[in-house]
Amino acid sequence: MMVLFQRFLIRQYIFRSVSFVNPIVNYNLKPRLIPEIMKLEHSQYSFIFSPQLTTVLNIFDKYKYEVRLCGGAVRDILLGKTPTDLDFATTATPDEMVEILEKENIRLVNKGGLKHGTVTSHVDGVNFEITTLRIDVVTDGRHADVEFTKDWKLDAGRRDLTVNSMFLGMDGTVYDYFNGYEDLKKRQIRFVGDAKQRISEDYLRILRYFRFYGRLASAPDLHDEYILESIREKGSGLKQISGERIWSELSKILEGTFGPELMKTILNLGLGSYIGLPEQPNVDEFDNIINRSKGLKLNPITMLIAFLKDSQDMIEFNNRLKFRVFDRDLGLFLIESRHEKWTLDRVKKYKIKIIQNPTKQDALKTYIAQLLMYNNERIILEEFKQWTPLKFPITGNIIKNHGVTGKKVGLIMRKLIEYWADDDFKTNVDELISLIPKAEIELSKDFR
Structure with missing residues (x-):
């Protein structure tokens, strides 16, 4: 009936x-x-x-x-x-x-x-x-x-x-x-049926839950308590999920709405060590970075390195999650550079590095922009975003034609780029060529 x-x-x-x-x-x-x-x-x-x-x-x-x-x-x-x-x-x-x-x-x-x-x-x-x-x-x-x-x-x-x-x-x-x-x-x-059963069938569903929560929920803290209890109870199952799959979900969580808040929930549920973070992540640093960088688009790696104390933590994190080279190197760069003080000379140093590495310019610009965001250097960041790397007017063949051979060609070019930058990138080709002997002398001193 x-x-x-x-x-x-x-x-x-x-x-x-x-x-x-x-x-x-x-x-x-x-x-x-x-x-x-x-x-x-x-x-x-x-x-x-x-x-x-x-x-x-x-x-x-x-x-x-x-x-x-x-x-x-x-x-x-x-x-x-x-x-x-x-x-x-x-x-x-x-x-x-x-x-x-x-x-x-x-x-x-x-x-x-x-x-x-x-x-x-x-x-x-x-x-x-x-x-x-x-x-x-x-x-x-x-x-x-x-x-x-x-x-x-x-x-x-x-x-x-x-x-x-x-x-x-x-x-x-x-x-x-x-x-x-x-x-x-x-x-x-919500999970279909019982949350504990669904999670036990596939532990990656823990992170999928947070990804879709960030995509669809209207506030960061409206979780069903039974679901959180189920995730806490079953969280150790993430140990058997591959690092690549965990990183795929984790990066989407951090890029979505409420990414930082959901990351804190993940840690509060005791999941940090299962996804490669240290036993005692630096939560205070994470909070500081998130609060002072509001309105800036932080890369997921930029957010996560706040939890790490040094390069060794990043290496161990990479061992668990198997980052692509770009993400791994971004994390190492940020950890090694985040405590340096910003000065005009430091900005110039990074611009020189970008010009010296023409095949890596896009990656380097991203790394430096993320570092500026991490340090909340908004004025420098806006100037840096507007800056377009100039093409260095001296080629390797020009240097070879002036008697330089072998590996010294690349080293001389790097020195000439430094001279060029010191002159605010205004030195012309003839003047740069005239500086080749000076560069050779300085290189010889460097190798003594």
Whole structure:
């Protein structure tokens, strides 16, 4: 009788735009027998329909397999945003997808995803990933052995957060089994089902929680206490997550809204050592840097090095998170330079260094700009942003033509750039050439 009553209620409403039928509000987040349903106007999602996608969808429709948009793309559409990625789910198994797509002469790429249920079709230069509905059978805290299913709510039930668990049918119908849209409207970030269970299945979900909280929440401290308790209890599981994956999530957290506040919450929950930070990070320095740099766009590394006391801390941090070279070197540069006093001579020194390293100019400019932000040198920062490195008028061949050979060519050039900078970059070519002997003499003294 209850099911019949639910169906009766649903029939009483005309679904337009983002209007809802909510016959049962289930705050225990157990899947409904009937999902909460709404229907979008075609104009709200029509941009997803390229000719290439239509070709693929027509094939699935021809063979009677349902396809729905899933995950973050649905969330973004409901927020009025254009998704960066379109992920699709289907009732067809991988073998069935391969069979129908090959029968219709659709090229398949990246077949390594088949064992996970994902088939990637390629139509006129565009790839579409379509994944079979799945349930997790065995999980190890990061990866899962899955079985395929045709039950949409079971697939929704294996996803991490309620706001990421919705599906969008190609007719505009949104299928919501876990109050995802209600949470989205309230800017609440909650796990699907029990937080401890979801986290135990994949410990990276701890950081994904904070990333989406920063993206969607309306204030930095509106966390559900049970979720925080679950994260504290399960946090040690982050030890088994690769550094690269942790850094991918952590950098997005710091770049998002409430990044510094969420970082403090992560530390307060005892997670710092699991993500590579020292046992006793310098929280006071972090607070000072964040407070005095408001309005400046700090790089995530620039924020994090405030927790570190020296270069050895940065090396150990890098050993855990496996930074790309740019981030690692930025961190080391900031730690080694952050306590120097800013003077006109120091600014000139960095400008000389940039000119002396033409292949690294962009990186060096970023490093120096971040150092100025870290030290809250706003006036110098604005002048530095406006400064364009001049091209040094002397080439290596010119120096060689004046009797200099081997490694000395580069060393002489660096000396000439220093002379050029001392003259406010005004010395002409002839004058610079005349300074080559002086540079050679100084170099000989340096090597004594």
